Amino acid sequence: MKTYGFAATSCDAPLAPFSFERRELRDNDIAMDILYCGVCHSDLHQARNDWGCSQYPMVPGHEIVGRVTATGKAVTRYKVGDAVAVGCMVDSCQTCDQCRKGEEQLCREGNTPTYNDKDRITGERTYGGYSKHLVVREEFALKVPETLDLSRAAPLLCAGITTYSPLRTWNIGPGSRVGVIGLGGLGHMAVKLASGMGAEVTVLSRSNAKAKDALALGADRLLVSTDDTAMAKAASSFDLIIDTVPVKHDLNSYMPLLDVDGTLVLVGQIGPLNEPSTVPLIIGRRRIAGSPIGGIAQTQEMLDFCGRKNILPDCEMIRMDQINAAFDRLERSDVHYRFVIDMATLTPDTAAA
Numbered sequence: 001m002k003t004y005g006f007a008a009t010s011c012d013a014p015l016a017p018f019s020f021e022r023r024e025l026r027d028n029d030i031a032m033d034i035l036y037c038g039v040c041h042s043d044l045h046q047a048r049n050d051w052g053c054s055q056y057p058m059v060p061g062h063e064i065v066g067r068v069t070a071t072g073k074a075v076t077r078y079k080v081g082d083a084v085a086v087g088c089m090v091d092s093c094q095t096c097d098q099c100r101k102g103e104e105q106l107c108r109e110g111n112t113p114t115y116n117d118k119d120r121i122t123g124e125r126t127y128g129g130y131s132k133h134l135v136v137r138e139e140f141a142l143k144v145p146e147t148l149d150l151s152r153a154a155p156l157l158c159a160g161i162t163t164y165s166p167l168r169t170w171n172i173g174p175g176s177r178v179g180v181i182g183l184g185g186l187g188h189m190a191v192k193l194a195s196g197m198g199a200e201v202t203v204l205s206r207s208n209a210k211a212k213d214a215l216a217l218g219a220d221r222l223l224v225s226t227d228d229t230a231m232a233k234a235a236s237s238f239d240l241i242i243d244t245v246p247v248k249h250d251l252n253s254y255m256p257l258l259d260v261d262g263t264l265v266l267v268g269q270i271g272p273l274n275e276p277s278t279v280p281l282i283i284g285r286r287r288i289a290g291s292p293i294g295g296i297a298q299t300q301e302m303l304d305f306c307g308r309k310n311i312l313p314d315c316e317m318i319r320m321d322q323i324n325a326a327f328d329r330l331e332r333s334d335v336h337y338r339f340v341i342d343m344a345t346l347t348p349d350t351a352a353a
């Protein structure tokens with residue numbers, strides 16, 4: 001199938017129109033028209049080769065919502081017209097212990113990311129959601145609950161599951177005290193999800209500028225992480241802190257905020273941090289952990305939870321040809337709180353322009 005999208009062609013080139021092929025349907029594949037795609041900070045990291053593994057041309061995008069247009073002959077879960085979603089992975093070995101537990105993101109052979117990787121069968125490049133169509137095996141497609149507004153659901157597929165998963169791992173519920181470092185795409189979903197689970201939520205932001213937004217999103221308060229006095233007063237007051245900061249940073253000011261046995265879970269920076277002191281870890285029996293996205297079953301659980309509670313991200317809709325300006329704003333943390341590309345604005349003309 002011929003299709004088109006926007007691609008990065010090098011680490012310093014702006015994204016530009018790109019035509020390419022999607023594979024013919026295998027028996028267990030569905031084809032979908034992409035209606036909306038969220039813009040994750042990981043897309044920016046990957047386009048710019050921040051993680052040193054980028055291959056070009058690269059079509060980013062792993063927060064994908066659309067409708068099924070065709071099904072392979074062995075497909076049982078979906079039919080033409082269904083609202084479906086695809087997140088950060090499109091395949092895994094399906095046989096190892098982690099895959100069998102539904103933790104495909106932790107596949108022993110490595111999962112196949114939605115873009116910037118290779119198809120497990122043919123070795124063809126995988127291309128993401130900044131495009132018009134997608135072909136994916138049915139096991140890696142999710143059902144979007146009828147009650148969710150499709151135009152706002154896309155960011156749940158990465159920002160949503162990446163913050164939902166640690167909230168579930170650490171059994172967050174009524175009475176839990178959760179901190180969220182960084183109020184961006186992941187951070188604002190962490191606030192909505194934790195507060196939807198009944199937790200008491202504090203946003204830790206670099207300034208007071210987002211205080212009103214934090215409360216509107218469901219947080220109980222905003223703590224300015226650069227205010228030493230306020231930080232000292234908040235010592236030992238959290239069970240879980242979700243750290244979404246996308247760059248190298250210092251954990252030393254955050255660790256004393258955890259109560260005994262509390263955990264700071266890193267979901268943002270993938271790479272080095274400033275040297276952490278072990279003092280608050282040892283003295284308060286505190287922990288540092290990490291967490292990658294979430295499994296397919298848990299992603300469906302998260303979508304269903306959001307469907308029941310009507311939890312949706314705050315989105316700013318953009319046209320496909322505004323993606324480079326959106327990347328610049330993402331880099332400056334000027335997003336309220338997730339860009340979503342309206343794929344109706346990607347036409348063969350846009351792609352040829």
Ligand code: NAP
Pocket residue numbers: 039040041042043045158159162181182183184185186187204205206207210244245246247249266267268269270291292293330331333335337
């Ligand atoms: P984002 O929308 O840009 O939000 C990041 C937030 O972090 C900003 O809004 C800002 O909040 C804070 N921040 C930014 N620069 C900072 C700095 N220099 N120092 C301290 N705080 C800073 O990004 P996102 O889409 O939420 O993604 C966040 C990170 O998660 C990215 O690195 C992405 O690659 C990663 N990620 C990981 C996974 C996973 O599986 N673990 C999945 C998806 C994304 P304030 O202005 O409130 O301080």
Ligand code: ZN
Pocket residue numbers: 040041042043062088158159
């Ligand atoms: Zn992402």
